[in-house]
Amino acid sequence: MTTRTGRDGQGPALDGAARELLKATYLRPLRDAEAELRSGRGSRLSQILAGYPAMRTQGExxxxxxxxxxxTLVGILRRAERHIGNNTAVAAARDDINTxxxxxxxxxxxxxRGEIGVAGDATLARxxxxxxxxLFAGTGQWTRHGLGYNNALFMAAELLLLGKSSFAPLLLIEEPEAHLHPQLQTxxxxxxxxxxxxxKTTGAPPVQVILTTHSPNLASAIPVxxxxxxxxxxxxxxxxxxTxxxxxxYAFLTRFLDVTKxxxxxxxxxxxxxxxxxxIVLPALALAVGRSFSECGxxxxxVGGVGLFRYSRIxxxxGEQIPVAVACIRDRDLVPAGTSAEMRKRLKSSAEMTPQEIDAHVAALKEKDSGHVRTFVSDHWTLEYDLAAASWTMATLMHQAVRAAVASKSTWPTADRLADLDRMAQEEVSKWRENNVSLEKAALDIYEPLRMGxxxxxxxxxxxxxxxxxxxxxxxxxxxYLVAAFTYLCSEV
Structure with a gap:
């Protein structure tokens, strides 16, 4: 079979010397590392050791x-064969078979006439x-370990061979996380x-590593x-x-892009x-309206309010955009009219801005959108306020949630206590509606315990x-804005 170079294999053919320099080691997924390292004819360990430079003189x-x-290994094997052949039990069995x-x-x-000896010829391969x-660990005594540790042992053996190569070797690993716990992955x-x-430090040929993974642990351990x-x-x-x-x-992401992100x-x-x-709440909201985040992937x-657009810029x-829908969901940070000065603190009220200034503020929050990255800004203020101000159904639910959160600040309430709190919050919202309290005023009252800590x-x-x-x-x-975000996230781009 001829191997050719170039796009679509239309370039010059690779000769034997070139193919030798392009040798690669491929570690397939779900490998049986323990079996690979076991003794036997044609074992992977024997192939690895045969290429190890220090083994070259062991064939004498x-x-x-x-x-x-x-x-030497061959000499030791010959010596063992002689001693095995002279063993009294072996000699007795041999003589009994013959006579x-x-x-x-x-x-x-x-x-x-038969002879009993070590199977095979006395060669380095044998x-x-x-x-x-x-594998030994901890106690210094052999013990049976899981597939993860044996997988690590197998990779160490492969790296032993690659690390002693005279040319730049290539290591291909498919799903190195197989059977490894997170700390061992790192x-x-x-x-x-x-x-x-x-x-960079030793002058030795580097090992070029190409791996595929589905592990966030590994992805977070590699610079973006x-x-x-x-x-x-x-x-x-x-x-x-x-990008x-x-x-x-890049420096920020190297420091802060952890496993959870x-x-x-x-x-x-x-x-x-x-x-x-x-x-916490957005996946639950999406599921409640029939747009399961887990089903839509x-x-x-x-990101904790820091570096939101650093992550989206990934x-x-x-040119061609990554076909992944990215929704940056953020607060407007403009408090609504009627908010007390104590609640307002350093945030500017939307009542103090013209409609044009509000539009410009929202446009500034979306100015980094491009490709498949979209920014969805709250319609009024923060997520909690906007949820409470969206409908009386959500106002009731958010009032119940906030009342329960106040009661949960020191110790988590019992199921009966939570049921009482939910009922009282629902009754209070009903009274607001009977007294013609506006939804916006109710949302301010619901949000106040969160705003005031x-x-x-x-x-x-x-x-x-x-x-x-x-x-x-x-x-x-x-x-x-949340409905628009959920629709975008759960649609194909």
Missing amino acids: DDFDEETDSAT GYLQKFSIGSDVL ALERLELT RIMDLLRERAEAA EHLTLVARGSTFRLAPVL CLDEGD ANLFFARSVAIVEGDAEA VSVVD FQRE RANKPIAAQHAARLLQTTPVTEDDLPP
Whole structure:
């Protein structure tokens, strides 16, 4: 078979020397590492050791019968064969076979005689095939370990061979996370990066490592610029110049893109939010209106209000865009009219701005949109206020959630206490409606404990998610900006 170079295999043919330089080691997924390291004819360990430089002199037979000594593997094997053959039990069995049976099978001058010895010839290949690699940990004694540790042992053996190559070797690993717990995944990634960068410090040929993974642990351990996303059958490198990330963005992501955020690399759609409360309640809201995030492959990434657009720029680039819908969901941060000065604090009231100024403010929040990245800004103020101001159904639910959050600040209420709180909050909302209190005024009263710190927003979100399991909600009950975000996230781009 001829291997050709170039696009579509139309270039010059590769000769034997070139193919030798392009040798690669491929570690397939779901490998049986324990079996690979076991002794036997043609074992992978024997192949690895055969290529190890220190083994080159071990094929010499230096067995000295007079001194009964040997130092090479072949010599040791020859010495072992001699001692096994001279063993009294082996000799007794051999003689019994010969005198008791084989001699009686002899015909004429064809005298049959058997010898018991080590199977195979005394060659380096046979010596290596008798070796196996076992794992010791902690106590210094052999113990049976799970597939994860044996997987790590197998990769160490492969790196041993690659690390001693005279040319730049290529290591292809498919799903290195197979059977590895998260801490071991991180350790292995550290080792692979160290070997890949060895040339910078030791001058040795580096190991070029290409791996595929579905593990956020591994993805978060690799600098973003070294990643390549695979989406809808196409690949998208995240190297500098190819994305809209600048040098400061790469440095920021290297420091702050952790395991919980790295799931964005594996999502069909990404919702980037500003806090824990949004990360808790938005999936519950989407599910309540029939747009399950899990069914649509949506990952929610909580960036804590810092660097929201640094994460979205991962998906922005010149030319062909990454086919992943990214929704940046954020607060407007303009308090509504009628808000007390104490609640307003440093935020500017929308009542103090002209409609044109409000439009300009919202447009400024969306100015970084491009490609498949869209910013969805709250219709009025914060998520909690907008939910309460969206409909009386949501006002009731949010009042129940906030009241429960106030009661949960010190200790979590019992189920009976929560039921009482939910009932009292519902009755209070009913009285507001009977007294013709406006929905906007009710939303301000509902939000006040959160704004003033008497209740915790993530805890209120937990209670809202709890209540959404039993409260019928439609899209008409939700703020329009959330309905638009859910529609975008759950649609194909």
